[in-house]
Amino acid sequence: MNEHLTDPASEGPAGGWGSLRSIARIYGESLSNPTVLETLKSQNKPGGFMCVSCAWPKPANYHPFEFCENGAKATLWESTSARCTPEFWKDHTVSELREWKDYDLEMTGRLTHPMRYDAQTDRYVEVGWEEAFAAIGDSLKRLAPKDVVFYSSGHAGLEASYLYALMARLYGNNNLPQSSNMCHETTSVGLTNVIGSPVGTVVWKDLEETDCLFFFGQNPGSNSPRFLHPLQEAKQRGAKIVTFNPVIEQGLVSFVNPQSPRQMLTGEETLISNLYLQVQCGGDVAAILGLCKVVVEADDDAKARGVKRVLDVPFIEQHTTGFEDFIDCVRRVSWTDIERESGLAEADIRNAGDIYVKAERVIGVYGMGLTQHSRGALNIAMLVNLLLLRGNIGRDGAGVCPVRGHSNVQGQRTVGIAEKAKLVPMDKLKALFAFDPPTEDGTHIVDAVKGLMKGTIKGFVSLGGNLLRAVPDQKEMERAWSDQELTVMVSTKLNRSHLFPGRQAYILPCLSRSEIDEQATGNQSVSIEDSFSHIHGSVGKRRPASEHLKSELAIIASIAKATLPQNPKVTWDEWTEDYSLVRDLIEKTYPEDFADYNARLNIPGGFYRGNAAHERVWKTPEKKALFTTPDQLNSLSFDDKPGRYRLLTMRSNDQFNTTIYGYSDRFRGIEGTRDVVLMCADDIAAAGLEPGQKVRLVSDFEDGRRRELAGLVVTPHALPKGTICSYYPECNILNAIDHHDELSKTPASKSIPVRIEPDV
Structure with a gap:
C-alpha cells in the first residue's frame, strides 16, 4: 500500500547526502588520520582489504567506492587516532567504567598493550606478551577442558x-560457540532441515x-x-520488490545513490x-501462509480454465516431499x-501474492x-514453502x-568453529594432526x-566480540562472568565485557x-x-595502531603453544x-x-565454494526439499493477553551490532538518545500514556524473575498495534536466556513479551 511507504519521522531516502553527512561526522568524531581515505578506496576490492562490517558479497565488477555508509563507519572507527594506553588506567578503575555508556568506552580509542587485571587496585595493568601467554597457558592447563569455552565473534x-x-x-x-548462535543459527538449522544446506542458495x-524480491x-x-x-538496478x-516488516525501514522505501552525481545533484530517488x-511482530507465518493460499487459488483457477x-508441478514431484x-x-x-495472526488485511496479502x-x-x-523468534525455524520453513511452490530454489534469478550481519560469521562455521561435532570432518583432523579429536x-x-x-563454566577465551552486551540476561551474566x-579477551577497543x-x-x-600484518x-x-x-x-x-599489537592468528598460536603439549604435526611457529x-x-x-x-x-x-541446494541437490535424509506444515500461525511461544506487548529489539543507523557509533538514528527521527520505546498512537492512548512520558519495560516471560529497563521515553512511531520497539543491545536485559528458538536456541530478541510500567 502506498500509504505505508512514508515514515514521517525519517529525514528522507537512504543513501544520498544523509549518508555522506553521517560518514563525515564519524570521520570527525573518530579522529581518523586522512590516510584512511586511501584505505577506503581499496575496501572490498581485489588486492585490498575486506570490510569488517557485514558479510554482503563483493562483486567482481566493483564500483569506484565499493563501501557503504556502515562499512565506512566501521573502517573509520577502527582507524581512529585515539589510543587507550596503559596510562588510561591510572585515572580509571574498572568499577568506575561500568557507569560509562558503550559509546564512551569505544571513544577511548584503540587498545595498544596487552593488559592484566589487578584486583587489588581494580585496574588493568600492562603485562608483557610472553608473561601473559605463559599465565593463560598455566590457567588453561589447570582447568578441565569441559569447563572452558572458546567463543568467537x-x-x-x-x-x-x-x-x-x-x-x-x-x-x-x-x-x-560463535556469534551466529545469537543471530543466524536459526538459518543454519532451519535451512538444513528443509533444503539440506545451512546457508543461502543465491549468488550474484x-x-x-x-524479476522479484520478497x-x-x-x-x-x-x-x-x-x-x-x-536493488536499485533491479527496480530500474x-x-x-515486496516487503514484510513491522517497522518502516527507509532503505526499503527509497534510495538515492551516493555514487550517482545526477541523483545527488537532483535528489532523484528510486x-x-x-x-x-x-x-x-511474530506474524510472518500467517502472512506467508496467506501468500501460499493465493498461489494455490491461482493454480486452481488455471487448472479450471x-x-x-x-x-511448478514437475519441480514439486521431482524435488520435494510433504507437498500434499x-x-x-x-x-x-x-x-x-x-x-488476525498477521495483522494484515486479506486484500493486501492478495496484492502481494499476485506479484509473486x-x-x-x-x-x-x-x-x-525471521530468525530471532521462539519459532524462527518455522518462519524460515514457511519462506522455503513459498519458494518451493513455484520452483524458486536452484535456478537462475531465484x-x-x-x-x-558479520563479515566472516559464515566462513568461521565453514572452517570448523562449531559446537556440533558432526559438522566437522574429525577424521581429516585426526589424520592431519595425529590426535583423537573430541566427539x-x-x-x-x-x-x-x-x-x-x-x-560450571570456569574459563572463557573470546576471539573478538562483546559477549556480555550481546547475550540475554545481562545482569545475571555480569555477575557470573566475573x-x-x-x-581472555582478544580485542581492538575497550568494551563492556572487559569490565567484569x-x-x-x-x-x-x-x-x-x-592494518599491515607483518x-x-x-x-x-x-x-x-x-x-x-x-x-x-x-x-x-x-x-x-601500536607496535605492540599482534595478529589474531599470532595470538591464538601463542596461547596454544603455552597450553598444549608439543606435537610434531602441529607447527604453530611455521603457521x-x-x-x-x-x-x-x-x-x-x-x-x-x-x-x-x-x-x-x-x-x-571471490571464488565460489559451492552449494548443493543451488544445484538442486538436497542433502536432507529424504534427498528432497521438504514442505513444512505449520503447527501454529505465528512464531511465538507465548499468547497475547491484556497489557502484554511484543517487543522488537532494533539497531539504529548509528551502530553495528554492539558497537555504538553515536546517537543519530536519522531514519527514525531519533537524535541524541537511545533511551526510547517506540509505540503506535493507538497503543499509547489505550495504555493511558503520553508521548514524552518516561516508562520502564518489564519482562513478561513467565519464569518468576523480574527483569526491567527504566528511563525509556514513549515515542510515537508507525507500528502495528501490539508491537513496540526499543534498541539492542540495551534491551537484552529484558530477554531471558530460556527465551529462544526451539530448534537452534537462537535468542528470541525480535519478540520479547513485556509489560509497560510508569517510571516513577
Missing part, C-alpha cells in the same frame, strides 16, 4: 578461525536476473547498505518497495485466522526479523537469501551462559583487518567468506610465519570447498 579471518578451532579440539573440547548472478525482517538501509545498489529493469506491508499451471499435507493446510486455513504469481524468478530475502558436542552460547550462571577463574574480569583476566589487543615471510593476507559462499582474500596496508600454510591445511581438510585455495585467493568477486 564473526571478525577473525578463515586462517585464524581454523587454528582457533584446532586449538580447542587439541585442548579437548568442542566448546566453540541471481540478483542480476531476478523481503522479510531485513533492513538493508542500516545493516547492509551495499545491497541497495543491486522492472523487477518488483522507490524500492512496490508494496510494503507492516506485518505484526485449462491454462498453464501456477504451481502442506496444501491441505493451505486450503483449510481461513482468511480470518490469517488476518506473476513473477518468473523470485528471491526470498530475510534477516534476523533462491533463498539470508543476509548475514562429544560442545556448548552452544545458550548452554555456555547457563553454565556460567551455574558456575566469577570465572579466567577470562574473572579472577585472572587479560585483554590482548590485536590488529584490525586493514610476519617472517612478509605482510600476510587473510580470507573471509561472504553471504553468497564466495571466498575473498584481504590484505591490510595501514600502519598498525604464524606464513598464513598460506594454514590455507593449505584448510584445503586438505575441506578439499571440495577450497581446491586451489592459495591460487584463487584474489580472484575478483
